[in-house]
Amino acid sequence: MAHIGIVGSGLMGCATALNLLEQGHSVTILERDAGGLPASVGNAGILAVPEIDPLARPGMLLSVPKWLLDPQGPLTVRWQDLPALAPWLIRFLLSASADKVAASRAAMLSLMKTAEADHVRLGTMAGISGHLRDTGALTVFDSTAARDKTFAHEAENARLIGCNVEKLTTEEARRRVPALQGAFAGAIFSDGYKTFDYPLTFLRRLQAVLRERATLLDATVSSVARAENGVIVRTEGGREFTFDRLAITAGVWSRRFVADLGLTVLLETERGYNTTFMNPSTTLEMPVFFSEHGFVATPFENALRIGGAVELASPEAPANYKRTAAMRKKMRRYVPDLQEEGGTEWMGRRPSTPDTLPVISLHPGDPRIAFAFGHGHLGLTLSATTGRHVARLLAGEGDAALTPFSIARFQ
Numbered sequence: 001m002a003h004i005g006i007v008g009s010g011l012m013g014c015a016t017a018l019n020l021l022e023q024g025h026s027v028t029i030l031e032r033d034a035g036g037l038p039a040s041v042g043n044a045g046i047l048a049v050p051e052i053d054p055l056a057r058p059g060m061l062l063s064v065p066k067w068l069l070d071p072q073g074p075l076t077v078r079w080q081d082l083p084a085l086a087p088w089l090i091r092f093l094l095s096a097s098a099d100k101v102a103a104s105r106a107a108m109l110s111l112m113k114t115a116e117a118d119h120v121r122l123g124t125m126a127g128i129s130g131h132l133r134d135t136g137a138l139t140v141f142d143s144t145a146a147r148d149k150t151f152a153h154e155a156e157n158a159r160l161i162g163c164n165v166e167k168l169t170t171e172e173a174r175r176r177v178p179a180l181q182g183a184f185a186g187a188i189f190s191d192g193y194k195t196f197d198y199p200l201t202f203l204r205r206l207q208a209v210l211r212e213r214a215t216l217l218d219a220t221v222s223s224v225a226r227a228e229n230g231v232i233v234r235t236e237g238g239r240e241f242t243f244d245r246l247a248i249t250a251g252v253w254s255r256r257f258v259a260d261l262g263l264t265v266l267l268e269t270e271r272g273y274n275t276t277f278m279n280p281s282t283t284l285e286m287p288v289f290f291s292e293h294g295f296v297a298t299p300f301e302n303a304l305r306i307g308g309a310v311e312l313a314s315p316e317a318p319a320n321y322k323r324t325a326a327m328r329k330k331m332r333r334y335v336p337d338l339q340e341e342g343g344t345e346w347m348g349r350r351p352s353t354p355d356t357l358p359v360i361s362l363h364p365g366d367p368r369i370a371f372a373f374g375h376g377h378l379g380l381t382l383s384a385t386t387g388r389h390v391a392r393l394l395a396g397e398g399d400a401a402l403t404p405f406s407i408a409r410f411q
C-alpha cells in the first residue's frame with residue numbers, strides 16, 4: 001500500500017482517487033476550491049460515446065473562417081491572447097492531416113469502448129447507481145444535405161462503437177421531441193448517447209465519498225517536485241507533503257505542475273458557456289445537438305441546460321456572457337416556447353490538447369508520477385476510464401494501448 005497524492009478534485013481527480021482506494025492505497029486529494037464550479041460540474045451531462053472524431057479535421061477547418069466572423073458564433077478567439085495561444089493553434093492545424101485524424105479516431109475509439117462500463121463500475125465503487133439515463137440524442141440540421149452528409153459519417157462511427165443511428169424527417173424528429181416546433185430540415189437520432197442525472201450532483205457525491213474514505217484537503221498546491229524519498233507537494237499555506245506517488249489532475253491548471261516536473265505540454269482552455277433553467281416551462285425528451293451552431297440542450301430532472309460554444313482564451317480572462325444569450329436566442333428558432341426570463345449563466349474551462357487526445361500518462365522519467373488532464377469536450381464521458389487507467393499505470397501495469405495518450409508526444 002502506498003500513500004498517493006492527487007492534485008485537483010474534478011472528475012479526473014475523483015475517478016483516479018476511487019480507483020486507487022479500490023487497490024488499497026491511502027489517498028490524499030488537495031483541492032483549492034472544493035465548493036467551486038469547474039468544468040466538472042457545469043458540463044452538458046452527456047455520456048457521448050460515439051464522439052471519436054478529433055476537433056482538428058479538414059471539414060471542420062473549412063468552417064472556421066465563417067464561424068470566426070460571427071463574434072457570438074460557435075468559435076471565437078480572444079485576440080489579445082493570440083500570442084500565448086499560437087503554439088497550441090499551430091499544433092492544432094498540424095493535427096488535421098488525414099493520417100493524424102485516423103490515428104486519433106482509433107485511439108479515442110479504444111477509450112470509448114469501455115466508457116460506459118467504467119462509469120457503472122465507478123458508480124459501484126462510490127455506491128451510486130441509476131445515474132445514467134438511456135436517452136439517446138438527437139442532432140437537428142438546417143438542410144437535408146448537411147443531415148445526409150453527417151449521417152454517412154455518424155453511421156460509420158455507430159458501426160465502430162456498436163450503436164444505431166436513424167435518419168429522421170422534421171415530423172419524425174418532432175414526434176420524439178415535440179418542443180422542436182421551429183423550422184429545421186431533418187435530424188439524426190443516435191442511441192449511443194446517455195444522460196447523467198445532474199453533473200453537479202454527480203461530482204458532489206463522488207467528493208462526499210472521498211471525504212469519508214480518503215483525505216480531501218482544502219489546499220491550493222503551489223508547486224510539486226521530485227525527490228529521492230518521494231514526490232513533494234507544497235501548498236500556498238506553507239504546508240509540505242511527501243507522497244510515494246502523485247497524480248496531477250488539475251484540469252488546465254495542470255500545466256504549471258508539468259513545468260515543475262521538467263516537462264512541457266500544449267494545454268489551453270476551450271471555454272464554454274451555458275444557461276441552466278431550473279423547473280423550466282419547456283423541456284425536451286433527450287439531449288438535442290444544434291451542431292451547425294455549436295451548442296446542445298440537455299434536459300435533466302427539473303432542469304434544462306443550453307450551452308456549448310468554444311472560446312479560445314486565457315483561463316483567467318473575464319467571461320463574456322453575451323455568448324449565453326446568443327445560444328438562447330438561437331435555440332428559440334427551434335424551440336419557440338423556450339422561456340425568455342430566468343436561468344443561471346455559467347462559463348467553464350475545457351482543458352484541451354491540440355490533438356484532442358487527453359494526457360493519460362506516467363512521467364517518462366519517473367513512474368511515481370501520473371498525469372490525467374486534457375479531455376476537452378469529453379471529460380465527463382472519459383473520466384471513469386481515465387481513473388481506471390491511471391490507477392493501473394501507477395501500479396506499474398504499463399499498457400501499450402495508452403501510448404497515444406502519453407505526455408511524451410509533447411517533449
Ligand SMILES: Cc1cc2nc3c(=O)[nH]c(=O)nc-3n(C[C@H](O)[C@H](O)[C@H](O)COP(=O)(O)OP(=O)(O)OC[C@H]3O[C@@H](n4cnc5c(N)ncnc54)[C@H](O)[C@@H]3O)c2cc1C
Pocket residue numbers: 007008009010011012013030031032033036038039040041042043044045046047048219220221222249250251252253254271272273274307308347348349350351372373374375376377378379380381382
Ligand atoms: C460547456 C461544457 C460542456 C461540457 N459537456 C460535456 C459533456 O456533455 N460530456 C463530457 O464528457 N464532457 C463535457 N465537458 C467536458 C468536461 O466537463 C471536462 O473535460 C472535465 O470536467 C474536465 O475535468 P477535470 O477534472 O480534468 O478538470 P476540472 O473540472 O477543471 O477540475 C480541475 C480541478 O483542479 C482544481 N485545481 C486547479 N488548480 C489547483 C491547485 N493549484 N491546487 C489544488 N487544486 C487545483 C480545480 O479547482 C478543479 O476542481 C463539457 C465542458 C464544458 C465547459
